[in-house]
Amino acid sequence: MGNLIAIVGRPNVGKSTFFNRLVGWRHAIVDEIAGVTRDRIYGKSDWNGKEFSVIDTGGWVENSDDIFEEEIRKQVLIAIDEADIITFLVDAQEGITDMDIAVAEILRRSSKPVYLVANKVDNNAIRMQAGEFYSLGLGDPWCISSINGSGTGDLLDDIVKHFTDIDESAEQNEVPRIAVVGRPNVGKSSLINTFIGEERNIVTPLAGTTRDAIDTHYRKFGHDFIIVDTAGLRRKTKVKEDLEFYSVMRSVRAIESSDVCLLLIDATQGIERQDMNIFSLIVRNKKGLVLVVNKWDLVEKNNKTVDEYTKLIKERIAPFNDVPIIFASALTKQRVFKVIEAAMQVYENRKRRIPTSELNNFLQETLQIKEPPVYKGKLVKIKYAAQLPTKTPQFAFFCNLPQYIKDPYKRFIENRLREKFNLTGVPIQIYFREK
Numbered sequence: 001m002g003n004l005i006a007i008v009g010r011p012n013v014g015k016s017t018f019f020n021r022l023v024g025w026r027h028a029i030v031d032e033i034a035g036v037t038r039d040r041i042y043g044k045s046d047w048n049g050k051e052f053s054v055i056d057t058g059g060w061v062e063n064s065d066d067i068f069e070e071e072i073r074k075q076v077l078i079a080i081d082e083a084d085i086i087t088f089l090v091d092a093q094e095g096i097t098d099m100d101i102a103v104a105e106i107l108r109r110s111s112k113p114v115y116l117v118a119n120k121v122d123n124n125a126i127r128m129q130a131g132e133f134y135s136l137g138l139g140d141p142w143c144i145s146s147i148n149g150s151g152t153g154d155l156l157d158d159i160v161k162h163f164t165d166i167d168e169s170a171e172q173n174e175v176p177r178i179a180v181v182g183r184p185n186v187g188k189s190s191l192i193n194t195f196i197g198e199e200r201n202i203v204t205p206l207a208g209t210t211r212d213a214i215d216t217h218y219r220k221f222g223h224d225f226i227i228v229d230t231a232g233l234r235r236k237t238k239v240k241e242d243l244e245f246y247s248v249m250r251s252v253r254a255i256e257s258s259d260v261c262l263l264l265i266d267a268t269q270g271i272e273r274q275d276m277n278i279f280s281l282i283v284r285n286k287k288g289l290v291l292v293v294n295k296w297d298l299v300e301k302n303n304k305t306v307d308e309y310t311k312l313i314k315e316r317i318a319p320f321n322d323v324p325i326i327f328a329s330a331l332t333k334q335r336v337f338k339v340i341e342a343a344m345q346v347y348e349n350r351k352r353r354i355p356t357s358e359l360n361n362f363l364q365e366t367l368q369i370k371e372p373p374v375y376k377g378k379l380v381k382i383k384y385a386a387q388l389p390t391k392t393p394q395f396a397f398f399c400n401l402p403q404y405i406k407d408p409y410k411r412f413i414e415n416r417l418r419e420k421f422n423l424t425g426v427p428i429q430i431y432f433r434e435k
Ligand SMILES: Nc1nc2c(ncn2[C@@H]2O[C@H](COP(=O)(O)OP(=O)(O)OP(=O)(O)O)[C@@H](O)[C@H]2O)c(=O)[nH]1
Pocket: 009, 010, 011, 012, 013, 014, 015, 016, 017, 018, 058, 059, 064, 065, 119, 120, 121, 122, 144, 145, 146, 147, 148
């Protein structure tokens, strides 16, 4: 299915340098959410017009210099299960190590495409030495230098041959695709089970394109939807499930193939760093979002009111906090219905197309309230606006001096747009362009 590349390899071979090389130019297409996701974990980018995601296994371990072989082994197994393409980095300047041999042994058994990448090939002398990696049994190495960039273009040219067009495959199906995501133990399986509970809710089990992912088509509460199942209905593989790396890998998969994500939070614990990481994955992928505060049955008597709780959450996830927040319980089924209602509404919001005339009326009203501030003595004039023909709402505002429009004004416009047209739960993009 998706185009997810995993980078594996022992410490210090240059994984994070390679990662930055792959996603370094992503700023052009994906807005940065500062300080949320540690940058080396996950990135999105594109090559020859095809979008892809990259996961760097090295980003998961603190102090990776003295990481144990066992830890790397686990991550490689997870990468084989969850990624579409594996890049296995080795260090051409150091040559083959025991750990390389151990990793290669696992990778040789994988049915997924594996690229053996000899990194640090900064010059031709080193290129000669890189030949020795052939003995790892994964073919000739691709020689690259992550530092100066040589070889990476050829490598990507070959990798993209395996890519599918994500948008195309998603658009084939008109039924809303919902992903249930969250960190371990928040109640994802329990929530999904409230849908499955009665067999008759299941319309058809669709075989996913990945080996063992099964999406299920439901008809419940008068709605048709597909639950993208990578969340944990299928059980315990050989690898320990409480690994954060594993749960994020799963989340990435589920998020990328969905329209709307239900992000579950444990009401007894509140929003933590791990929740914020998943939140930012959803926003980066421009997916619809419903926040579900699950296990609410355990909290209510505690006197913490919905209003207080909502306020805390909104502060935490700002600036993108125009999202539905539902206090539910998968156990007692309290407000499970509301969760689905909210997801359907967000799905509609995300598809919203605003007629150009309405958008420009909106623009005129907005300019009457507040014009862009004068910058360096120059008047900034916004002339007209248009919604772009994209899958998620994106708007272009045409003006004389786009570079002089700063974030506060951009936020002002975004908030007004959200007030005027229901865009709750939907990440939107606003661009200022010269005209
Ligand atoms: N000469 C040379 N050095 C490189 C190249 N790529 C990375 N390095 C250096 O190798 C060292 C390790 O690079 P990292 O990218 O941190 O390696 P890593 O595999 O992510 O390491 P861990 O964080 O331990 O997993 C750094 O000093 C890099 O500057 C390269 O193409 N050529």
